[in-house]
Amino acid sequence: LQQIINEQAINNITNIIGVNNGYNPESELDVQLLSQAADGLDLWYWQTPYWLYSLSVDFYNKDIVPDIISMSWGWAEDKQCDIIECNNITSQQYVKRVNIEYLKIALRGITIVVSSGDAGAPGRTNEECNKENPINPVFPGSSPFVVSVGATYVSLEKYNKTEEISFINYTTPICNNNNCIKSHNEKSIRYDRIGWTAGGGFDIYHNETPWWQFNAVNKYLNSGVKLPPLSNYNNNGRAYPDISAIGHSCPTYIDGQIYKVDGTSCSSPVIAGLLSIINNHLWSNYHLKVGYINPLLYYIHEHCNNCFRDITD
8 A cells, every 4th residue: 555655666575584464563664664765675574583682693594685674673782681581691791692693694795774762862771761770772773783773853843043944845645645744854853842762872882982983973972062971871882873864754554544653663764775775776786785884884974075964953
């Protein structure tokens, strides 16, 4: 239905790992937004009862796998063993072991794209922001071997008092019939405006910021922006998210009805779809894959003034 109403090519999911019965809003959002961002790509659906380590091992050991993963799940780094049996290891050891598996997957030329979370820096395990442990990085969105994706929304407000809102003239039936927002005024998602805050922060288990993001992170930390006390976060860790995309009122068909769905669960597949277009171009023309793109993203950010738009509000 999404494909028909949005004038997309019919694109059924033909690569299914695990069980695909019924419907789940989170999974529908993932697949539909990925397909919207990259019309006609080869879609996979991977369902498993296992958590990150087992999933990554299963994935790595498959002969034929997709080139890009979009993952919308996550939990606090220091609470991994609360949701999975860790067999006498700590959450820190579990995170380290999963990261090794992610590195192995990256070495196969596969790009892992992950939602940064929908509960700000405190994370799902501390949405009340208690003083004992106020900031909780979310894993795997905080992994150095994934593209971590935050979220934005489009405001109906003007950029400033004198500037008129610029508009996009959509022609697809889905927008003609459902009043798609047409403004360019993109802002970061935060609780007082949208009802949730996109995840972000620093991981707690790395003692050195990855080299590829060091300049960007150092510039941010020294920009004068208001920061929490140093005792509350690891400013030498891996900073996330790396990039953001739209994550508010994302059109998703569930059981034949259109819904407005929110979350970095929307922005992650959007970025994965865009990277799929790039990957397809590289493979078709140069027999190359996007692969582990994090160093390249930050290189482009540092050396190209107009390649990214910085959302500062």
